[in-house]
Amino acid sequence: MKKIIVAIDGFSSCGKSTMAKELARYAGYIYVDTGAMYRAVSLYAIRNGWMTETDIKEEELYKHINELKITFKTDEHGEQQTWLNGENVEKEIRTLEVANGASRVSTLGFVRRELVRQQQLMGQEKGIVMDGRDIGTVVFPEAELKIYLTASPEVRAQRRYDEMVAKGEHPDYSEVLANVRERDHRDQNRSESPLKKADDAIEIDNSVLTRTQQRDELRKLFDAKTL
Numbered sequence: 001m002k003k004i005i006v007a008i009d010g011f012s013s014c015g016k017s018t019m020a021k022e023l024a025r026y027a028g029y030i031y032v033d034t035g036a037m038y039r040a041v042s043l044y045a046i047r048n049g050w051m052t053e054t055d056i057k058e059e060e061l062y063k064h065i066n067e068l069k070i071t072f073k074t075d076e077h078g079e080q081q082t083w084l085n086g087e088n089v090e091k092e093i094r095t096l097e098v099a100n101g102a103s104r105v106s107t108l109g110f111v112r113r114e115l116v117r118q119q120q121l122m123g124q125e126k127g128i129v130m131d132g133r134d135i136g137t138v139v140f141p142e143a144e145l146k147i148y149l150t151a152s153p154e155v156r157a158q159r160r161y162d163e164m165v166a167k168g169e170h171p172d173y174s175e176v177l178a179n180v181r182e183r184d185h186r187d188q189n190r191s192e193s194p195l196k197k198a199d200d201a202i203e204i205d206n207s208v209l210t211r212t213q214q215r216d217e218l219r220k221l222f223d224a225k226t227l
C-alpha cells in the first residue's frame with residue numbers, strides 16, 4: 001500500500017487532533033500535533049522569563065531556539081505525550097496561559113522556520129498525519145491528502161467550555177468565545193504563514209457532522225488515495 005502524507009489544518013478547538021489521531025491509528029501512521037510544538041516553545045519562553053502578558057524578549061528566544069528538543073512519546077495508555085528537553089510537559093502545555101503564548105510565539109518568523117524544519121524531517125519517510133495551521137500550505141505543500149477543518153466559533157467555544165467544566169473549572173462562556181475569536185483573528189491575520197485553506201484541500205465543516213460521520217468520511221478519502 002502506498003504511504004502518503006496527510007495534512008490536517010484548521011482553527012483551534014475544531015477537533016483536528018481527534019480526527020488526526022483516529023486516522024493515524026486506522027492507517028498505522030505516525031501522528032504529529034504541531035500545535036503542541038508551538039505550545040512547547042511558549043512554555044519554554046514563559047519559564048525562562050522571556051514572555052510576559054505584554055512582552056516577548058525576541059532576541060533571547062532567538063538565541064536559544066536551537067536548544068529546544070521537542071519529541072513525542074506514547075504513554076502506557078496509548079496517549080501521545082509531548083516532551084521538551086527530556087521532560088514530559090503534556091499537562092503544562094495545555095493551560096490557557098501557554099495556549100495564548102503559543103498563539104503569540106507562532107507569529108515569529110524564526111520560531112516558525114525552526115519548527116517547520118523539524119516537522120519536515122519528521123515527515124521524510126511519509127506515513128504521517130500532521131495537524132496544524134500551515135501543514136498543507138507551507139510544511140508539506142506536496143501532501144497527497146489535505147483536509148481543512150472548520151466549525152463555527154460558537155460551536156468551538158462551547159466544546160472548550162464543556163472541556164473546562166469537565167475539569168472542574170468555572171469558565172465564563174462569553175470569555176471563552178472572546179478568546180476563540182481572538183486566536184482565530186491572530187491565526188488568520190499574522191504575516192508569517194497565516195491559516196488559510198490550501199487550494200487543493202478538502203473542506204469539512206464539522207459543526208454539522210457527528211464524530212462517526214467525520215471519521216468515516218476521512219477514512220474514505222484516505223482509502224481512495226492509498227488503495
Ligand code: DC
Nearest residue numbers: 012034035038102103106132133134
Ligand atoms: O492547535 P493548538 O491550539 O494546540 O495550537 C497552538 C497555537 O499554535 C495556535 O495559536 C496556533 C499555533 N499553530 C501554528 O501557528 N501553526 C501550526 N502548525 C500549529 C499551531
